[in-house]
Amino acid sequence: MNKHTWLGKIYLWLVLILLYLPIGYLIFYSFSSGRNMNHFKQFTWLHYQTLFQDNRLLAIFLQTILLALLSGLIATAIGTTGAVMIDRLQQKRQQKVFLALNNVLMVSPDVIIGASFLIFFTALGIQLNFGSVLISHVAFSIPIVVLMVLPKLKEMDHTLVDAASDLGASPRQIFSRILIPAMMPGIAAGFFMALTYSLDDFAVTFFVTGNGFTTLSVEIYSRARQGIDLEINALSTIIFLFVLVLVFIYYLLTTRRFKKNGKIGGVIK
Amino acid sequence: MNIIELKHVTKRYDDGFVALHDINLALEPGKFYSLLGPSGSGKTTILRIIAGFTQPTAGEISFNGQDLTQTDAAKRPFNTVFQNYALFPHLNVFENVAFGLRLKQVKAKDVQAAVKAALHLVRLDHYDSREISALSGGQQQRVAIARAIVNQPQVLLLDESLSALDKRLRKEMQFELRAIQKKLGITFVFVTHDQEEALSMSDTIFVLNDGEVQQVGSPVDIYDEPVNDFVARFIGDSNILPGRMLGDFEVEFANRRFKCADAGMGMNEKVEIVLRPEDLTVVVPEQGKLVVRAQTQLFLGDHFEIKAVDTEQHEWLIRATNSVDLNEPLGLSFKPEDIHVMRLNESQAEFDARLEQYEGASEDEK
Numbered sequence: 023m024n025k026h027t028w029l030g031k032i033y034l035w036l037v038l039i040l041l042y043l044p045i046g047y048l049i050f051y052s053f054s055s056g057r058n059m060n061h062f063k064q065f066t067w068l069h070y071q072t073l074f075q076d077n078r079l080l081a082i083f084l085q086t087i088l089l090a091l092l093s094g095l096i097a098t099a100i101g102t103t104g105a106v107m108i109d110r111l112q113q114k115r116q117q118k119v120f121l122a123l124n125n126v127l128m129v130s131p132d133v134i135i136g137a138s139f140l141i142f143f144t145a146l147g148i149q150l151n152f153g154s155v156l157i158s159h160v161a162f163s164i165p166i167v168v169l170m171v172l173p174k175l176k177e178m179d180h181t182l183v184d185a186a187s188d189l190g191a192s193p194r195q196i197f198s199r200i201l202i203p204a205m206m207p208g209i210a211a212g213f214f215m216a217l218t219y220s221l222d223d224f225a226v227t228f229f230v231t232g233n234g235f236t237t238l239s240v241e242i243y244s245r246a247r248q249g250i251d252l253e254i255n256a257l258s259t260i261i262f263l264f265v266l267v268l269v270f271i272y273y274l275l276t277t278r279r280f281k282k283n284g285k286i287g288g289v290i291k
Numbered sequence: 292m293n294i295i296e297l298k299h300v301t302k303r304y305d306d307g308f309v310a311l312h313d314i315n316l317a318l319e320p321g322k323f324y325s326l327l328g329p330s331g332s333g334k335t336t337i338l339r340i341i342a343g344f345t346q347p348t349a350g351e352i353s354f355n356g357q358d359l360t361q362t363d364a365a366k367r368p369f370n371t372v373f374q375n376y377a378l379f380p381h382l383n384v385f386e387n388v389a390f391g392l393r394l395k396q397v398k399a400k401d402v403q404a405a406v407k408a409a410l411h412l413v414r415l416d417h418y419d420s421r422e423i424s425a426l427s428g429g430q431q432q433r434v435a436i437a438r439a440i441v442n443q444p445q446v447l448l449l450d451e452s453l454s455a456l457d458k459r460l461r462k463e464m465q466f467e468l469r470a471i472q473k474k475l476g477i478t479f480v481f482v483t484h485d486q487e488e489a490l491s492m493s494d495t496i497f498v499l500n501d502g503e504v505q506q507v508g509s510p511v512d513i514y515d516e517p518v519n520d521f522v523a524r525f526i527g528d529s530n531i532l533p534g535r536m537l538g539d540f541e542v543e544f545a546n547r548r549f550k551c552a553d554a555g556m557g558m559n560e561k562v563e564i565v566l567r568p569e570d571l572t573v574v575v576p577e578q579g580k581l582v583v584r585a586q587t588q589l590f591l592g593d594h595f596e597i598k599a600v601d602t603e604q605h606e607w608l609i610r611a612t613n614s615v616d617l618n619e620p621l622g623l624s625f626k627p628e629d630i631h632v633m634r635l636n637e638s639q640a641e642f643d644a645r646l647e648q649y650e651g652a653s654e655d656e657k
Contacts, residue, residue, distance in 0.1 A: 184344050185377035187364045189391035189442065199390075203381040 045262060052255035059250070069256040076253065079241065083257070086238040089152070090220035093159035098213045100160070101167025102205060106197075108168070109175040121172075127165040135162055136229030143230060150232030158230045159220045166219060167212035174208035175201070207276075214272055292355065294320040294478055295341060295446060300350035302336055302502075310336045311502045314350070318446075323472050323479045325489035328499030329525065334482045335374075337499075338448050341480065343367050354445070370439035374451040376431045378423045384410070384434055385419035391442040409441040412471060429460045436471065446478045453488060465492055486526045490514065498522050506639050514567075518642045519633060523565045530571075530607050534564040534632070539649070542632055545581060545603050553632040554649040563633045568596075568610040570629035579622020583607050585615050599623075 051059040055066040073079065108124075111117045127135075139158045140150075148154055182204070186196045202209075224239040231240055238261075242254055295318040302311040311333045318324055326334040339345040341352060343364030351360045359367060370391070378387050386393075388406045397405070410416055413433035423431065432452065439447055449468075453461045469492050472479045483489050489496050490510040498505045498513060498521075506518045517523035523531060534544030539554035544564045556562065576582050583599035597609040599621065607623070615621055634642075 179375065179377060181373050181375060181377040182379060184342075184364070185371070185373060185379075186390070187344075188342060188369075188371045189438070190365045190394045191390075192365060195394060200379065203379075206381075 048255050049259045052252060052259045069252045073253050073256045082236055082238055082241050089156060089159060089237060090217050093156055093163055093220045094213050094216040096160045097163035097216045098167050098209060101164045101212060102171050102209055105168045105171035105175060106201060108172060124165045124168050132225035136226035140229040150230055152235045154230045155227055155235060158226050162226060163216035163219050166215045170212035170215060171205050171208040174205045178204040293317040294355060296353045298351050300340060300347045303348045309502060314504060318478055320478055321476050322494040323492055325481045325483055325493040325496045326499060327483055327486060327489040327496050329484055332499040333502040334499050335450055338450050338480065338482050342369055342371050342448050368444055369446040369448055370442050370444040371448040371450065372435045372439050372452045376435040378431055378434055380423055384421045387434055388438045388441050390438065405441050409437040413437045428456055432456060432464065440475065446480060449479065449481045451482055468492060516631060517565060518637060518639050520563060528568050528608055530566040532564045532605055534562050536560045536562055545601055545605060549630060550627040551630040551632055552628040555645040556634060561635060565631040565633060566625060566629060568608040570625050571609045572624045573609065573611050573615055574622040574624045576620040576622040579624055581623040582620050583623055585617050585621060588614060
């Protein structure tokens with residue numbers, strides 16, 4: 023029994039170390055004064071200095087974040103409305119069809135989505151720029167938002183809606199005062215997922231991006247083709263820390279909400 | 292003037308299931324009504340139609356004479372206490388109770404005062420800042436009542452509102468509900484499957500089965516004069532035997548003749564006899580109107596429940612304060628007015644008409 027938990031722990035740590043090793047390797051060499059990652063020469067902040075002087079890369083970094091936030095917000099709004107509509111469908115079969123169509127988009131490869139968007143945009147004569155990237159990012163983020171929000175609606179007690187309307191709430195007030203709070207954890211999770219999907223994406227963006235606009239992943243890819251610069255390592259380190267902070271904030275938010283709901287006794291004024 | 296009237300209300304679902312057949316109800320202001328029936332009898336459907344959550348397939352509902360059938364639930368002057376309370380989990384006690392007032396954009400100061408008063412009425416002072424999840428079932432129940440009555444509805448609708456509570460708390464809430472109703476003086480419509488609950492709280496009970504009203508009356512009327520088999524079995528325990536009328540005020544069952552208090556039926560008409568277990572008195576065999584042998588007895592604290600069989604092999608349920616000897620002959624005694632005669636397939640209207648006719652006649656004789 024004891025031996026088993028001990029083995030299990032070793033297994034878990036081994037997997038975690040293996041997963042984090044490449045990232046650690048990358049971060050480690052971002053402080054090396056050499057020109058490549060063959061061997062560590064000397065500790066230096068040099069790559070970070072060149073990174074912060076590289077205005078083009080910083081601009082792309084900010085653009086990428088702006089794109090993620092914007093597409094995340096739009097996708098969350100559309101996806102949440104969609105989830106409410108699917109939930110309202112009377113027939114179970116219709117619900118299943120919509121959910122299946124939603125899931126097909128979730129699992130279909132990015133390459134196909136990217137290629138089809140490219141065909142779509144060129145067919146309609148839409149210019150490839152920030153707009154085209156934004157539209158496609160919104161599009162592939164919507165299904166994940168739907169998937170995050172819908173369970174919250176399903177587990178919500180639907181007599182709450184009756185109760186609100188019994189107390190005089192109009193459909194709009196029911197939406198804002200009952201449905202939104204009930205969906206909030208799902209909406210938050212959906213927004214964060216949409217954010218990471220957008221930050222992550224390479225394949226779709228690669229297809230639909232044009233001359234004027236590019237994202238970090240596409241930029242790093244094109245730079246890496248000319249040999250990896252340790253400046254990229256420095257940038258990766260910063261992004262990694264940024265994501266770490268995001269995850270920490272998300273963790274704080276969710277645990278605090280949990281504590282609030284789960285508390286027993288409460289404060290008596 | 293009736294505060295609520297349902298006229299010829301029918302509810303048929305898309306799959307063809309008919310939940311309500313031609314329901315007619317008239318509710319007077321300031322009274323406590325119960326809709327009593329087993330699950331699937333349509334009692335909750337009636338409540339939902341009154342509240343406006345469900346549209347009837349046919350028929351109309353009116354409030355103080357005005358047609359309400361097309362009015363949205365939000366605009367009806369009724370409030371509901373739901374079976375599972377349906378309290379808003381993201382709001383605390385105060386905000387739950389204040390919900391309706393906030394929608395009406397009542398001034399903050401007035402909201403404060405009204406919520407305090409409502410919480411005081413349900414004996415939940417100082418609970419305003421609690422989270423709903425931190426309340427017990429009984430407390431949640433009270434919050435649900437406070438949330439409904441704070442809007443000063445003309446009618447309060449309660450959907451099996453006590454069924455989730457334990458027995459002791461349920462009894463306590465029965466008294467409290469009745470007290471709140473008396474204090475507010477508004478109409479309560481209470482849906483329940485628990486006959487004891489309905490009998491103890493109501494001014495008038497509607498007994499429902501299979502989407503039809505079986506009987507309407509005061510608790511005493513319904514208990515003492517059930518119009519049919521269903522009502523007799525559903526309200527309390529009863530001994531039901533086949534019998535035959537031998538004329539006015541005389542009936543035959545269990546192969547014997549008895550004097551009874553019913554009349555107005557045909558000679559030799561087949562009827563059913565209801566005798567309540569608590570109306571039967573155990574006496575020595577010589578004095579008994581019937582002789583039975585006890586087979587089992589259960590001690591239930593304040594009384595014994597005895598199952599006995601007569602010479603015709605009819606089973607009898609008897610409630611006695613003292614224990615009896617098993618398998619020994621026992622006499623059973625009862626008064627003529629304890630015998631309740633039910634005609635087969637008699638509707639309540641026919642029953643009432645017959646009752647009026649012979650009760651009038653017997654008064655003339657005096």
